[in-house]
Structures are given as C-alpha cells and as structure tokens.
Amino acid sequence: MKIDAPASGHPAALGPVTDGVPRKLPRAARRSEVMPKPVVTALAKPTAQFSFHLKPADIARHLDRFVIGQREAKKVLSVALCDHFQHVRLTLEGREAPHYQKQNVLLLGPTGVGKTHLIRTAAELIGVPFVKGDATKFSETGYVGGDVDDLVRDLVRRAGGQVRQAEHGIIYLDEVDKLATREPGAGRDVSGRGVQTNLLKLMEDGDVPVVSPNDMTGQLQAAMSSMRGAGGGQPDTINTRHILFIVSGAFSGLADLIRRRLARSANRDARNSADALLARLTTPDLVAYGLEPEFVGRLPVRVACHSLDTDDLFNVLRRSESSLIHQYERAFAAYGIRCEFRDDGLRRLAELADAEATGARGLMTVCERVFRELKFALPSSRVRRFAVTARLVNNPKAELQRLLGRNR
Ligand SMILES: Nc1ncnc2c1ncn2[C@@H]1O[C@H](COP(=O)(O)OP(=O)(O)OP(=O)(O)O)[C@@H](O)[C@H]1O
Ligand SMILES: [Mg+2]
Incomplete structure (x- = not known):
C-alpha cells in the first residue's frame, strides 16, 4: 500500500475531530491559516484523518491561558500528550513504531x-x-x-x-x-x-x-x-x-x-x-x-498538582481566561449592568475562598454568597454599574443598600 508523505510543517493540531474548538488558538495554531492543508493520507483501513503537529511548549502555553500555576503538571502532561498523539499520527500514516508503550x-x-x-x-x-x-x-x-x-x-x-x-x-x-x-x-x-x-x-x-x-x-x-x-x-x-x-x-x-x-x-x-x-x-x-x-x-x-494559595486564587480570578468573574460580568450585563471587579475586591474574594480549603471551587462558593442579594435586587433597580471592592465583598448587603440609595 502506498503511503503518502506525512503532512509536514503543518503546525495546527486540529484535525476534523473537534469536540469544542478553543476560542482562540495559540500563535502556532493561528499561523496554520496560511499554511497548506495537511495531505490526506491513504490508510490500511478507513479511518479518521488526523493531523497533530503541536509541540509540548505549544500545549503548555495554551494551558497557561486557562489554568493558573501547576507548572510541573502542565509540562508533564504536554509531553505525554505530544508523545501519544505523535504516535497516533504516525500510526495513521502507516508508520507505527513497534513496541510502543502508551x-x-x-x-x-x-x-x-x-x-x-x-x-x-x-x-x-x-x-x-x-x-x-x-x-x-x-x-x-x-x-x-x-x-x-x-x-x-x-x-x-x-x-x-x-x-x-x-x-x-x-x-x-x-x-x-x-x-x-x-x-x-x-x-x-x-x-x-x-x-x-x-x-x-x-x-x-x-x-x-x-x-x-x-x-x-x-x-x-x-x-x-x-x-x-x-x-x-x-x-x-x-x-x-x-x-x-x-x-x-x-x-x-x-x-x-x-x-x-x-x-x-x-x-x-x-x-x-x-x-x-x-x-x-x-x-x-x-x-x-x-x-x-x-x-x-x-x-x-x-x-x-499543588494546592492553590491566596495569590494563586487571586490569579485564577484575575488572569485565567476561564475566570468566574466573566460569568458574573455576563450575568449582570444581561440586564444592562456593568460589574467592575477591582483588585482589592478580587484579593478579598481569594482570601475568603482560601479559607474554604476546596481550592478554586471555594471561589464559586464565596462568589455565590457575596453576589446573592445583588443578583436579586440590582436587575430591578436603577443601578447601571457598580464596582466589586473589598468593601462590597466584606459586606454585600450594606453595599447594596448604599447603591440603591444612591440610585433612587
Ligand atoms: N489552577 C487553576 N487555574 C484556573 N482555574 C482553576 C484552577 N483550578 C481550578 N480552577 C477552576 O475551578 C474549577 C474546578 O476545578 P477542577 O474541576 O479542575 O478541580 P479538580 O482538581 O479536578 O478537583 P476534584 O478533585 O474535586 O475533581 C475549574 O472549573 C476552574 O474553573
Ligand atoms: Mg476533577
């Protein structure tokens, strides 16, 4: 059987098998828009077309955008994933390495x-x-x-x-x-x-x-x-x-x-x-x-994976693209309300979450508690914007009264 040459130089990993494509691709993957499409390989049995050309650092860089810390885990995982999917690609190209151990x-x-x-x-x-x-x-x-x-x-x-x-x-x-x-x-x-x-x-x-x-x-x-x-x-x-x-x-x-x-x-x-x-x-x-x-x-x-300290939790809120704060911003935006997170507010949320001792899951518990009254009252009020400060996090009810009083 004739095997076509591997599609070299194609840096994107995304074959046709997409189960939720990331919103933004890393630089390496974005470059693929101008790169030639991978050659469809002829295979021994009818099988999925699969192109994988990521390097461990590409995966780690992508993970950095969403996951805070866990450097060692990102490194080890990226290498394992690359090894595995390079092997899969070679196998699909008819060049399976003998004695490969998963x-x-x-x-x-x-x-x-x-x-x-x-x-x-x-x-x-x-x-x-x-x-x-x-x-x-x-x-x-x-x-x-x-x-x-x-x-x-x-x-x-x-x-x-x-x-x-x-x-x-x-x-x-x-x-x-x-x-x-x-x-x-x-x-x-x-x-x-x-x-x-x-x-x-x-x-x-x-x-x-x-x-x-x-x-x-x-x-x-x-x-x-x-x-x-x-x-x-x-x-x-x-x-x-x-x-x-x-x-x-x-x-x-x-x-x-x-x-x-x-x-x-x-x-x-x-x-x-x-x-x-x-x-x-x-x-x-x-x-x-x-x-x-x-x-x-x-x-x-x-x-x-290591445990997350207060600084990590702060960064989970502040820097992760999957941060919970976007969920709150969107929830308020749906009513035309702008919710602005300030660093002192984020730090206080992180401190409270740390005390929960459930990692980043604590952030959700704490946010739910802090925003409960605001989420109920603000959509029916005249408040059009508010800031999430340490003061609000410490006493959401008092801050809500203050906001409502000011926007009567
Ligand atoms: N290091 C992190 N960086 C950014 N967000 C995180 C991080 N850790 C957890 N989160 C957030 O917390 C949520 C829960 O984390 P995740 O599901 O990964 O926990 P887990 O380690 O699998 O815990 P469990 O052992 O309970 O399953 C995630 O959906 C994510 O939003
Ligand atoms: Mg889990």
Missing part, C-alpha cells in the same frame, strides 16, 4: 486545583473526543464490568458516532483513589479491585462492542441495520489501543504515607509539605495505598 497519566492533587480543568482544556486544543468518568460510579451499580466499557462507548457518542475517531480520544477517569482496597480506615470492598482489573485490559489494548450487550434496543437496531447493509462500514467494536487514559484522584493520606516511608529511611525531607512529599511518589507508595501493582504499572506518567 503513556497513560496519573494526576494527583487535592480538590479544586485544576486537574479536570487541565485535561479538558488540553483535549479541546488537540481536538480529540474526550470523556470524563467517575471511578466511584462503577462500583455502585453492582455489576462492575459493563460500566468501564460504557466510558469507551461514550467516546463514540462524543465523536458523533465515528468509531475510528473515538479510537484516538482521551478517557479521563476521576476519583481512582477510591478504588484503593487497602486504604486504612476507608477500607473499600473488593469491587474497587474489580474495577481496576477491568480497566487493565482497556488501558492497554482491548476491544469494546459498540453496542452494549445490555442494550436490547441497540442490539436490535444494530442487527437490523446490518441486515439492510446500512451499517455505513462502521466497525462493531472499538479498539482501545490508541485511547489515552488519564486518571486522577485526591489521594488523601498518601502524602502521610510517603512521609512515614521517608522517616523510616531517616530522610530529613520527611518534614516537607504535602505538595513536596507527593513529588517524591513511588510505585510502592501507590501499592501501599491500595492500588493494584498492575494498575499502577499501566500509569507510567505521574504528576502531582
């Missing part, structure tokens, strides 16, 4: 520090189908097996029914720490181990039927369209070999476990912060935590 990623870190945000933002940039699942959901149902496969099927749904495109997607599985079986105190039943076992095959190279064996209607429809020859050439199984798995969890207590290990080895670093301790994570730590060695072994890339 770089599935384990992302650790406390709640609300940007784990999901990082992955979602990166998936949007690369333009591959993306699904997010929750590991805790699987054990709840009782029959563990089907659910893990459902994630893969969800990916097909995300790819608009295109199995070939789904086969190059990203599956993001949150709360995998809850699958641990030996975690002291929170001792989970065997189902956690069962889910890990089911994931093993998929994380490496598995085949999942496109229609769930439990889905009677789907089975019937599939049978009928194949009788009519209306299957559209769609395969009936999804192969997971090129699906990238990214798993994450807060892993509470893991830092203490590492601290004890270091203390035993008379290591002075044992007094380090949780963030510093997680940076020294080893496979035996994860096994001691209660994950199966085979499961951990399929997650070669590991990186911890």
Whole structure:
C-alpha cells in the first residue's frame, strides 16, 4: 500500500475531530491559516484523518491561558500528550513504531486545583473526543464490568458516532483513589479491585462492542441495520489501543504515607509539605495505598498538582481566561449592568475562598454568597454599574443598600 508523505510543517493540531474548538488558538495554531492543508493520507483501513503537529511548549502555553500555576503538571502532561498523539499520527500514516508503550497519566492533587480543568482544556486544543468518568460510579451499580466499557462507548457518542475517531480520544477517569482496597480506615470492598482489573485490559489494548450487550434496543437496531447493509462500514467494536487514559484522584493520606516511608529511611525531607512529599511518589507508595501493582504499572506518567494559595486564587480570578468573574460580568450585563471587579475586591474574594480549603471551587462558593442579594435586587433597580471592592465583598448587603440609595 502506498503511503503518502506525512503532512509536514503543518503546525495546527486540529484535525476534523473537534469536540469544542478553543476560542482562540495559540500563535502556532493561528499561523496554520496560511499554511497548506495537511495531505490526506491513504490508510490500511478507513479511518479518521488526523493531523497533530503541536509541540509540548505549544500545549503548555495554551494551558497557561486557562489554568493558573501547576507548572510541573502542565509540562508533564504536554509531553505525554505530544508523545501519544505523535504516535497516533504516525500510526495513521502507516508508520507505527513497534513496541510502543502508551503513556497513560496519573494526576494527583487535592480538590479544586485544576486537574479536570487541565485535561479538558488540553483535549479541546488537540481536538480529540474526550470523556470524563467517575471511578466511584462503577462500583455502585453492582455489576462492575459493563460500566468501564460504557466510558469507551461514550467516546463514540462524543465523536458523533465515528468509531475510528473515538479510537484516538482521551478517557479521563476521576476519583481512582477510591478504588484503593487497602486504604486504612476507608477500607473499600473488593469491587474497587474489580474495577481496576477491568480497566487493565482497556488501558492497554482491548476491544469494546459498540453496542452494549445490555442494550436490547441497540442490539436490535444494530442487527437490523446490518441486515439492510446500512451499517455505513462502521466497525462493531472499538479498539482501545490508541485511547489515552488519564486518571486522577485526591489521594488523601498518601502524602502521610510517603512521609512515614521517608522517616523510616531517616530522610530529613520527611518534614516537607504535602505538595513536596507527593513529588517524591513511588510505585510502592501507590501499592501501599491500595492500588493494584498492575494498575499502577499501566500509569507510567505521574504528576502531582499543588494546592492553590491566596495569590494563586487571586490569579485564577484575575488572569485565567476561564475566570468566574466573566460569568458574573455576563450575568449582570444581561440586564444592562456593568460589574467592575477591582483588585482589592478580587484579593478579598481569594482570601475568603482560601479559607474554604476546596481550592478554586471555594471561589464559586464565596462568589455565590457575596453576589446573592445583588443578583436579586440590582436587575430591578436603577443601578447601571457598580464596582466589586473589598468593601462590597466584606459586606454585600450594606453595599447594596448604599447603591440603591444612591440610585433612587
Ligand atoms: N489552577 C487553576 N487555574 C484556573 N482555574 C482553576 C484552577 N483550578 C481550578 N480552577 C477552576 O475551578 C474549577 C474546578 O476545578 P477542577 O474541576 O479542575 O478541580 P479538580 O482538581 O479536578 O478537583 P476534584 O478533585 O474535586 O475533581 C475549574 O472549573 C476552574 O474553573
Ligand atoms: Mg476533577
């Protein structure tokens, strides 16, 4: 079979598989508007056209616009994503590297520090189908097996029914720490181990039927369209070999476990912060935590997200393009009201959110509280603009009365 030359020099990563195209592309991607379109490659089997020519720094730069801090995580993730999607591209060009080992990623870190945000933002940039699942959901149902496969099927749904495109997607599985079986105190039943076992095959190279064996209607429809020859050439199984798995969890207590290990080895670093301790994570730590060695072994890339301090939270509001403040600006703008955030107001919001100890999620809790009365009263008032200052954040009700009094 003749393989066309790879489309070299095309810096954009966006193939036709777009699941939410980023609003603005990084400079490298924008340049693509004047670059030649990628050559459509002839492939062994009919498959999605896929062009990926991003470099790790392109991805990290894009992530910087939306996610504050997490430099190490951005770096590690960018490299893993580039490795993976370069490999996918070469494979689709018929140049698959032999013995390639997939770089599935384990992302650790406390709640609300940007784990999901990082992955979602990166998936949007690369333009591959993306699904997010929750590991805790699987054990709840009782029959563990089907659910893990459902994630893969969800990916097909995300790819608009295109199995070939789904086969190059990203599956993001949150709360995998809850699958641990030996975690002291929170001792989970065997189902956690069962889910890990089911994931093993998929994380490496598995085949999942496109229609769930439990889905009677789907089975019937599939049978009928194949009788009519209306299957559209769609395969009936999804192969997971090129699906990238990214798993994450807060892993509470893991830092203490590492601290004890270091203390035993008379290591002075044992007094380090949780963030510093997680940076020294080893496979035996994860096994001691209660994950199966085979499961951990399929997650070669590991990186911890650090907790966010007040400055970080301030920057999440002030600098992130996905900042919550835009949501409030838009909400008030819908009533013709201009809401201006001042730095002292943002800092106060960040301080209050820090006290919540739920990372950037605290910002939402705090903003909801602060803006509650204003959101109710201002749309029906004559107030056309107001500033979010430290004074307003400290006492929103008094500030509301003042605004209403002034605009009577
Ligand atoms: N580092 C960050 N920079 C900018 N925004 C952030 C950051 N961390 C969190 N956020 C904001 O907070 C929201 C929640 O964060 P996210 O969903 O990424 O948390 P998480 O780390 O996945 O937490 P959990 O373990 O609870 O799932 C995001 O949608 C985003 O708006
Ligand atoms: Mg999350």
